[in-house]
Amino acid sequence: MSSSSYDFDTRQIHAGTNLDSDHGARLTPMYQSAGFVFDSFADGQGRFDGTIPGAAYARTDNPTNAAVARRLADLEGGAAALLTASGTAAIALTFNALAVSGDHILATDSLYEGSRTLFARSFGRQGVEVELIPADAPDEVWAAAIRPTTKALFTETIPNPKNDVVDLARLARIAHEGGFPLIVDNTVATPYLARPIEHGADLVIHSTSKWLSGHGAVLGGVVIDAGTFDWSAHTDRFPNIASPGPTGVPSFVERFGPLAFLTYLRSVTALDYGPTLPPTSAFMLLQGIETLSLRMDRHVANALALAQWLEHRDEVTAVDYPGLVGNEYYARAQKYLPKGAGAVVTFELAGGLEASKAFIDSLELISKMTHLGDVRTLAIHTGSTIHGHLTEEERLSRGITPGTVRLSVGLESVRDLLRDLERALDAAGAATVPALSDAEREHAAA
Structure with missing residues (x-):
């Protein structure tokens, strides 16, 4: 043909x-x-x-x-x-x-x-x-x-x-x-x-x-x-x-x-x-x-929805996704990627490594694994896995901080994915809140 x-x-x-x-x-x-x-x-x-x-x-x-x-x-x-x-x-x-x-x-x-x-x-x-x-x-x-x-x-x-x-x-x-x-x-x-x-x-x-x-x-x-x-x-x-x-x-x-x-x-x-x-x-x-175009439309729609939601969360300090209007590569993505900016969403947690541990461990629906392009949504802390063999200086030179998490966004319901992310982000936030002393707890209770 x-x-x-x-x-x-x-x-x-x-x-x-x-x-x-x-x-x-x-x-x-x-x-x-x-x-x-x-x-x-x-x-x-x-x-x-x-x-x-x-x-x-x-x-x-x-x-x-x-x-x-x-x-x-x-x-x-x-x-x-x-x-x-x-x-x-x-x-x-x-x-x-x-x-x-x-x-x-x-x-x-x-x-x-x-x-x-x-x-x-x-x-x-x-x-x-x-x-x-x-x-x-x-x-x-x-x-x-x-x-x-x-x-x-x-x-x-x-x-x-x-x-x-x-x-x-x-x-x-x-x-x-x-x-x-x-x-x-x-x-x-x-x-x-x-x-x-x-x-x-x-x-x-x-x-x-x-x-x-x-x-x-x-x-x-x-x-x-x-x-x-x-x-x-x-x-x-x-x-x-x-x-x-x-x-x-x-x-x-x-x-x-x-x-x-x-x-x-x-x-x-x-x-x-x-x-x-x-x-x-x-x-x-x-x-x-044979189903690539159908899947990619859904991958892109889900990724954009998650990226837009993540950039408004207090626990997140940065979101790397060129489909976001405020992203520095947005204009270039419109030129080269008019149908969508892909399905990888990378973000940085404000609480660093401890927040990342709590976030990853709290995920239930999203799979904790290294891979991309699956129908399932996957999450990985890149600094301790893919970039784990590098020095801290080398990781930072690549833009990988202790709080960097990468999502490969799948085809699940966005509502279900957001619920899983919200629970994990709440855990990440709680993991970095300083513990109150006895006097502080008494004062708060009063």
């Missing part, structure tokens, strides 16, 4: 899949197989070198996974996609395909802590430097940071957990003027709320474990290639993609054109590292995608 012929709500149900030709099954079958039979010698050779479509081996090819990848590429406005075992695997594979030891990557400094840890720990050990710069730093700061070895610029549409929406078009311009691609993690926004490729992104990444699945039952990730970056114009920077192989094999650009990077990612990097998404997980992911 032509993606331009149907609305998003229709494409999330139909794009990328066909009626099962063998049995007429309406749902995409789950192909639980480690390998796939070749029709002939030539067929096997062609499947391995990418000149003939079809699955070669389940480490990188599976018909179920391929159908889900086609649908996600369609929804993001990309040319092709590859599923991976997790969102972190998607980021790691992408960087491994672009950079080698001694190379340099630029990234905005407000990012999911797991990504920052990956960059500092594993990529640092491999000799790849990831330099973090404030997203809104002046152009001259970004320009001064670019080196001949810079291979990409990485950011998030809505950085988790602070929700400081980035100017995607500006970052795309900075990356392209520097001669490298813009990579955007669009997990929190989803393609329903934002499509970074429309603003100049070259590669889009998701943790499909979150809102795309929606049910919190499976892990997964995806890399989506816009098919627009001109790799051939930067042969020296990306020789593995744009230059012929050592034995004279034509380059990936010569053989695969706009799909050069995605084909390299699938046939080299993913094949070497093998972070394969099981077809069972791909099948369950596909069921989640």
Whole structure:
């Protein structure tokens, strides 16, 4: 089906899949197989070198996974996609395909802590430097940071957990003027709320474990290639993609054109590292995608209602949600996220750590756990969990205080969620009220 012929709500149900030709099954079958039979010698050779479509081996090819990848590429406005075992695997594979030891990557400094840890720990050990710069730093700061070895610029549409929406078009311009691609993690926004490729992104990444699945039952990730970056114009920077192989094999650009990077990612990097998404997980992911727009409308409505309520509570000193009119990123959110600012609401409790303990322990309906994008509302004290390995100074530099709590807002009744939050906030307030002395109690009683 032509993606331009149907609305998003229709494409999330139909794009990328066909009626099962063998049995007429309406749902995409789950192909639980480690390998796939070749029709002939030539067929096997062609499947391995990418000149003939079809699955070669389940480490990188599976018909179920391929159908889900086609649908996600369609929804993001990309040319092709590859599923991976997790969102972190998607980021790691992408960087491994672009950079080698001694190379340099630029990234905005407000990012999911797991990504920052990956960059500092594993990529640092491999000799790849990831330099973090404030997203809104002046152009001259970004320009001064670019080196001949810079291979990409990485950011998030809505950085988790602070929700400081980035100017995607500006970052795309900075990356392209520097001669490298813009990579955007669009997990929190989803393609329903934002499509970074429309603003100049070259590669889009998701943790499909979150809102795309929606049910919190499976892990997964995806890399989506816009098919627009001109790799051939930067042969020296990306020789593995744009230059012929050592034995004279034509380059990936010569053989695969706009799909050069995605084909390299699938046939080299993913094949070497093998972070394969099981077809069972791909099948369950596909069921989640089919209701994405319906769920996101409710997620956004609930998140906005909770954020508006929280900013008027005495126990709360700050609420980070770009859907609030008074938020510093509100205008930018209206530009890039016209359908809503996502479903992550982060706030700060006035009573600090003791208030946070009381708040978390008093929750009954809201689940106390680390995850995002579930149909259930989740709460976590980030400073003692996700950011717990950092020093206090490092946490504060990221805007994480002892009173920081993150909500991933689900689909429950707002009234029920507010009752749970009110009870927990009352407990947080009581936990930080100084105990009265005997004389003070007697005076109060009098």
